[in-house]
Amino acid sequence: MKAAVLMRHGKAPYAVQVSEVRDPDVGPKDVLVRVRAAGVNPLDTMIARKEVALLVGYRTPLIMGNELAGEVEAVGAEVTRVRVGQRVMCRMPLDGIGAFAEYAAVDQDALAPIPDAYGFEEAATLSLTALTAMQALDLLEGAGEGDTVFISGGTGSLGATAIPLAAARGLQVITSGNARHEQRVRRLGAARFIDYRTQDYADVLHDVDFVIDSLGGDEMRRQLGIMRSGGTLVSLRGGPNGEFARRAGYGPLKRALFTLAGAGADRAAARRGQRYRFVFVHADGEQLDRAATILAGQNVPAQVGPTLPLAQVSEALARVDAGGAVGKIVLVP
Template structure:
């Protein structure tokens, strides 16, 4: 198995014994893993207050592979099954030849997706589902997805549409046709107009831009509406929802108090989202799409396992037109 240890900003490739799955785990032969900004954030120590990873650490959060072995109490999958998922928060490790994963964290790969395509799905799919669950959306309501032209928007827009929502988003004009095909009813070209000047009374906002745009996003949100942020700061609501101890609840309540005050002005709510593993939600995603209306996937570059640092650097630079993938195993 290949292991990674943080040395400065680079990762080392090491051989370690193949893991033995615990009773509620499955051993997965990793065929492909996606490289995400989250991986660089973990290396830089930016999530240590949310998940305090100990080093050395096997890196990698998102994968697709084949079930190799099952634990004594794991019965949903059989050896040979194609599965994908987001690694459990407390036990990541997708940048490896094998990973032991709780079976509750994974789902069956839709048959029309390759392993490389499937590896692009879990983080964005789960982010969309968990955001809409927090919002408690209902058919007929509206949602503004800020900066919805990237990989998250490619997943969140059709998911929102399938839930019966009216979807609005913004971005550069050359993405308008593609985004509308995904299900956005209204596209706002940021070069021509500011969404804060043309939208109002939106039921929900999914923020992907962070601090500089949050005041405008609260402005377009209706009184009593919900805003879920992927880029803001955690707050007390996030800490309570995550079951964190009292001292962290107090810490995050202070950290996110500015956003809570913005929300309180119009009786709105602010929630921070750090996506967690959930195989049942991935199953729901799989049922929302089929071969006729498939999951939207986009791959920019495929690297080998030995090229992991080049892959991480590419993601760090931004400007990708799809996911960066590590090709690890053979089918």
């Protein structure tokens, strides 16, 4: 089969080439998926630059790609959750990525059925952001109907899933961005929108119950300042801490390392009587199924951007790094 293979880690332009490789082995609990579309994400270029090595130690040569949509071609002897011919989607397991290929072997527990409302290219853009949103929302300890949550970067691909999924839980969603996106994010379920060109969210927001941070760095610290005592900030970019290491099941060495690395964020939150949490999205087919069902039921459109053939994987990765694309870039093997 053809696959996009990262030959070595390094900076852009990335050492990735489309090559003929052996078809994947299918274990007893694995599903062979004929990949029809694969989403291209910043995570893919982060992996290429070896920026997530402490979280997952990927070795080269590596078939790239973290999320896919396709059809079940064959199933292992112990597979019970899907059937041959079924349309499926997934965020691939952390230790077994490889979506940029004609075929992928995926643990059955990572897969979710594609709702009828979405085609392959649409479904290929949903898994990573929908699961990120669900896993971040699950970390908002004590969140209930009517509570407020500020979602930074809510006009991007994360907001397209996080806003409706948060609203479905009864949360009052606040986000910020360019005013040209206001009506779109309000249709997704945002209760309040802040135009960053005319207002600074840090000046106008106070005592927010929860925050989902997609920016990290100094912006994460500023977001702690808008949150009430007792609130929880969940960050996608702030970096792992000891609590994350325990939750993810890392061994003693990485627990100690992440406890040290995340101490600054933990202290900054603790000084305000708040909690800091970090999320690095992992595969979960049942959770993805719930998210996709909610999104399809609310007629939430998938954010499909430029669609390119697998042979143009280098261009796709360069476009991700450049930013500015409307919607998520999709590769079609």
